Amino acid sequence: MTPTMTEPALVAEVAAIIRQSAKIPARVPITSATRLVEDLAIDSLDLVGVILQLQDHFDVVIEEDAVPNLCRVADLAAYLAARRPAVGS
Amino acid sequence: MGEPIFIVGHAAVTCLGCDMDSTWQGLIAGRSGVRRHAGLGPESFLQDLAGLVEDVGPGTAAEDPAIAKLSARFLHLGMRAARAAWSDARLDRRAAALDPHRAAVVMGSAFGGLDLLEAEQARMIKRRSPAVSPYLIPAMLINQAAGQISQHLGLYGPSAAPANACASGGHAVVLGAMFLRAGEADVAVCGAAESAFTPPVVNGFATMKALLGHKPGDRAEDDPAQASRPFSIDRAGFVMAEGAGALVLATETAVRRLGLEPQAELVAWSTNSDGHHMAMPCRDRIAHCLTAALRRSGLDPSAIQYYNAHGTSTVLNDQVETQVIKDVFGAAARQLPISSIKGGLGHSLGAASAIEAAVSVRALCAQLIPPTINYQPDPELDLDYVPNQARAARLDHVLTASFGFGGTNNALILRRTTS
Numbered sequence: 001m002t003p004t005m006t007e008p009a010l011v012a013e014v015a016a017i018i019r020q021s022a023k024i025p026a027r028v029p030i031t032s033a034t035r036l037v038e039d040l041a042i043d044s045l046d047l048v049g050v051i052l053q054l055q056d057h058f059d060v061v062i063e064e065d066a067v068p069n070l071c072r073v074a075d076l077a078a079y080l081a082a083r084r085p086a087v088g089s
Numbered sequence: 090m091g092e093p094i095f096i097v098g099h100a101a102v103t104c105l106g107c108d109m110d111s112t113w114q115g116l117i118a119g120r121s122g123v124r125r126h127a128g129l130g131p132e133s134f135l136q137d138l139a140g141l142v143e144d145v146g147p148g149t150a151a152e153d154p155a156i157a158k159l160s161a162r163f164l165h166l167g168m169r170a171a172r173a174a175w176s177d178a179r180l181d182r183r184a185a186a187l188d189p190h191r192a193a194v195v196m197g198s199a200f201g202g203l204d205l206l207e208a209e210q211a212r213m214i215k216r217r218s219p220a221v222s223p224y225l226i227p228a229m230l231i232n233q234a235a236g237q238i239s240q241h242l243g244l245y246g247p248s249a250a251p252a253n254a255c256a257s258g259g260h261a262v263v264l265g266a267m268f269l270r271a272g273e274a275d276v277a278v279c280g281a282a283e284s285a286f287t288p289p290v291v292n293g294f295a296t297m298k299a300l301l302g303h304k305p306g307d308r309a310e311d312d313p314a315q316a317s318r319p320f321s322i323d324r325a326g327f328v329m330a331e332g333a334g335a336l337v338l339a340t341e342t343a344v345r346r347l348g349l350e351p352q353a354e355l356v357a358w359s360t361n362s363d364g365h366h367m368a369m370p371c372r373d374r375i376a377h378c379l380t381a382a383l384r385r386s387g388l389d390p391s392a393i394q395y396y397n398a399h400g401t402s403t404v405l406n407d408q409v410e411t412q413v414i415k416d417v418f419g420a421a422a423r424q425l426p427i428s429s430i431k432g433g434l435g436h437s438l439g440a441a442s443a444i445e446a447a448v449s450v451r452a453l454c455a456q457l458i459p460p461t462i463n464y465q466p467d468p469e470l471d472l473d474y475v476p477n478q479a480r481a482a483r484l485d486h487v488l489t490a491s492f493g494f495g496g497t498n499n500a501l502i503l504r505r506t507t508s
Contacts, residue, residue: 023157046158048223056216 008032010077014054018073021053022046032074060084091270095344095351095506098178098337099447100170100280103434104140104330107151108173112434112444113451116459117479121314121433123328133288135295136302138309138316140330140435141286145169155241159228161202162331166440167234167282168241170333171196174447175242175278178337183347184243192244193274194235195265196335197257199439199493200285202229207287234282246274254493255399255436256360257281258334258443263358263499265338275343280335280447283440291329297368299403301326317436318463319400319429320407320474327401330435334443336450353450354504356486357386363496370409375498376416379490382500383417388486391421393502395458395482397449397489400429401436406492411470426482428475432462442491446501449489453505456484 015030022042024030036042042050051062054076060083062070070076102108104122105115115122122140129137144151146165153172156164171194175181206229209221227233232250239248247268251260258281265277285291294300301309301316307325309316317328339349359382363371383390396418399410407429415422430448437444452458457479464476490500 023154025154045223049158052220052222055218055220056212 007081010081011073014077014080015073017053017057018050021050030073032072032077034073035071037071054080058084093341094266094269094355095339095341096336096353096355096450096503097339097344097349097351098174098180099335099352099450100173100177101332101334101444101447102142102145102166102170103332103437103444104142105433107142107145107169109177109447109451113448116430116433116448117457119433119460119462119477119479121317121462123313123316123330123435125313129286129291135292136300136329138301138313138328139286140328140332140437142166142331156237159224159233159237161205161228162284163198163201163282164228164234164237166284166331166333167196167280168237170280170282170335171238171242171278174280174335174337178349180276180337186347187276189243189245191246191275193247193265193268193277194239194244195249195251195261195268195277195279196234196238197251197253197261197281197439198231198234198283199252199254199257200283200290201231202233203285203287203290205229207289238278242278244278252439253497254495255438256442256491256493256497256499257439258441258446259489259491259499259501260360260497261443262336262338262355262446262501263360266355266358269338269340275340277338278335279338280333280443281440282333283438284331285438286329286331294329299326301328301402315463317402317432318465319398319402319432319461320411320467320470321463321465322467323465324402324404324407326403327431328435330437332434332437332440332444334440334445334447336443336446351506353453354506355501356504357382357502358500359385360497360499363498365496368494370406370492371496372409372412372416374496375409375492376413378498379413379417379488379500382488382502386502388502390418392486393418393425393488394484395452395487396425396427397445397452397487398427398429399491400431400461402431407470411472414472422472426458426473426475426480428459428461430459432464442489442499445489445491449487449503453484453487453503456481458482458484
């Protein structure tokens with residue numbers, strides 16, 4: 001997946017949920033290329049919280065096995081878009 | 090006797106204001122923070138009267154980033170009170186002089202993070218999924234309040250979290266003093282925090298008939314501010330509230346070394362157990378607790394110039410407490426000014442006695458007794474409850490007492506200090 005494969009609106013929505021759930025300060029930019037762990041210093045507890053919030057918000061089940069590959073905001077957005085066609089379309 | 094222990098900082102977060110000054114001003118003006126709240130609607134709650142704190146916690150402008158991820162509300166209230174007390178002691182400006190390993194944190198609560206537990210349980214049911222927030226366990230633990238205060242104020246001494254129902258805050262002060270007296274710490278942040286507005290807790294108190302219920306003709310039906318009316322003839326149950334209170338204690342040596350300013354001296358304390366009933370107070374044991382504190386203080390009962398009461402506004406508590414005061418103070422009971430600030434604040438359960446300790450310190454500093462508001466005389470309760478109007482008085486010694494379900498009592502005796 002590349003950042004260009006997802007809708008900007010979906011990326012923005014995912015970014016907003018990440019920011020709210022992990023309490024990322026407004027001064028820290030979150031883009032489609034942002035890496036959750038390396039760029040946002042999200043720890044394992046934060047990551048579980050983000051995943052749960054995304055599941056609730058988009059009504060999509062994020063498989064546990066998939067989580068290690070969802071490193072960037074774009075990966076999450078693409079995963080959500082693929083699992084639920086209505087998302088981001 | 091060990092070296093004297095002083096209170097060098099005090100703070101409260103209540104339904105009358107999210108800081109000590111606004112709480113105090115509201116109390117001495119005779120205001121009530123009790124309201125009806127649409128969020129406590131009849132579809133889930135048996136009582137919609139409450140004393141809620143505004144402008145503190147997640148989603149508010151004053152959100153504390155240190156605990157923003159932990160949505161159990163008692164943590165936010167406790168952190169705010171602890172930070173304010175620490176700042177009131179000016180210890181935030183003396184961090185370099187303080188050995189952080191000699192600073193204790195004792196923060197109690199009766200219910201801890203039950204609000205978050207219930208929110209997560211509702212989420213599980215709604216989603217038909219066993220997934221819960223990864224913050225649930227850390228945030229709901231009662232000792233997390235002490236943990237967060239320790240983490241964010243950088244205090245690495247002894248830590249404890251008394252869960253002694255409605256006596257938790259007073260017990261926290263006692264435990265903090267005991268750490269100092271035992272030589273385990275030089276300063277201690279002590280207090281309690283509570284926010285337990287979940288349907289099971291509210292409805293549990295309501296079905297016990299501990300809360301004021303709806304009754305045609307009750308003066309609270311037209312004016313919710315009159316719902317909590319300790320020692321009044323028509324008292325009919327307490328009003329639940331949330332909040333937090335905190336004191337900073339310091340040994341005399343620490344006061345001198347750190348250049349702290351004593352606000353009051355913690356002269357003596359006592360705790361004991363009723364061993365009597367799960368919820369009903371025990372006159373004899375409570376009297377024993379108060380007598381023990383007086384004996385340890387070396388004071389004659391007549392030296393107490395203000396009794397800050399537990400005064401919940403339930404029929405039984407206020408009756409038993411009045412009897413206890415007569416038992417303990419004897420003839421001096423007739424001259425003793427007594428007041429319950431729960432008329433204005435409602436009953437914040439575990440936090441109440443910490444708030445009352447902070448208010449007792451302020452009363453000594455201001456030489457002013459906060460009134461029992463909404464008071465209407467009960468011929469059977471015939472002492473001086475400082476009705477409805479604050480009273481200027483010479484205050485050298487104040488006693489504040491609290492009692493909790495499970496039969497747990499405490500009494501603190503404070504002395505005025507002159508700087």
